[in-house]
Amino acid sequence: MEPTPATVEQLLRNILHPASGKDIVTAGLVENIRVDGKKIHLRLVFPQPDPLAAQLKKEIETILSATFPDAGIKGNIMELIRDKKPAAKPPATTEYNGLTEVKNILAVASGKGGVGKSTVAVNLAVALAAMGCRVGLADADIYGPSVPKMIAAENEQPLMQQSGGKEQILPVERYGVKWMSVGFFVPSGQPLIWRGPMTTGALRQLVRQAAWGALDVLLIDLPPGTGDIHLNIIHELPLTGAIVVSTPQALALADVEKGVNMFLNKNVRVNVLGIVENMAWFTPAELPQNRYYLFGKGGAKALAQKMRLPLLAQIPLVQSICDSGDSGIPVALLDTPASAAFRQLASAVKADLRI
């Protein structure tokens, strides 16, 4: 097949510009497609400097050279910043922004997977709500959303509503908290496959397009790691702080240190409220006074001291927490020693909120 401006344009319609949620042609980013012998030229026009420009350029080169292997593309994609008429892309201020009445946005994070971030986030949300705070939680784990199951809301579907010509998503309300998760939009058990830039768009939509209303605090349950998704969230959302979860284990602690540094980085500077030590010790239900330090003792405390951060709470490893994750009734709603630990965490966090 020989390239023509029309076939090139058709191919480019497969490339998504995540910030606008449209393909790059529809979003008005592509201009001046020319085919000159074996060379394809085009211009990418952005209304403002766009961090995704390089990646989009690469995607264009990949898709065109796969379809037209003989064509010359590299070096022929020009990039231009030009403020276009509002019709091309509405300025960010006219997009619906559900965060305008949210007083605090806290990320619940850890460099490490499986340490209990979602468990801590969900129970903290419920415990804060029980203390009279207006709370929302956004599950930012778009590859493996676990929040819907943890609140027994796997079959819930958030409603959409139009207001002032803008589409909003109504969070699911349960246990006095407003919840949002990608898991509400996809059948459970199905793997989600996202291309890199789409993740940013999906998360942005999930958090900003939700009609949170007036909240004292919105918790963001982050996926494990310290990768691009995290940096995008940190740069896209006006975070007011972060809570970092760790187990006492030395291996977890090294990753957690990375997680803390991700927020303290001089280009980011998100306030870290402190560290939560999860699975601090094991207590069997039949011997509630006993503590077995399966993963070592005092590890998170030492890390907190080293990083000059408060240790916000120590949560025991108990069967009831594990069971509550499966039953969808957060343990913070119940009256057990583990619930008391989450209440303590909620008090410590509440004291740090700007309300």
Ligand SMILES: Nc1ncnc2c1ncn2[C@@H]1O[C@H](COP(=O)(O)OP(=O)(O)OP(=O)(O)O)[C@@H](O)[C@H]1O
């Ligand atoms: N204190 C605890 N006691 C007992 N079980 C726990 C405790 N904390 C977490 N768990 C269990 O450990 C598992 C992992 O917890 P969770 O999903 O909260 O971790 P996560 O850090 O969010 O994981 P991921 O990195 O995959 O997002 C779950 O089955 C949860 O029920």
Ligand SMILES: [Mg+2]
């Ligand atoms: Mg999780």
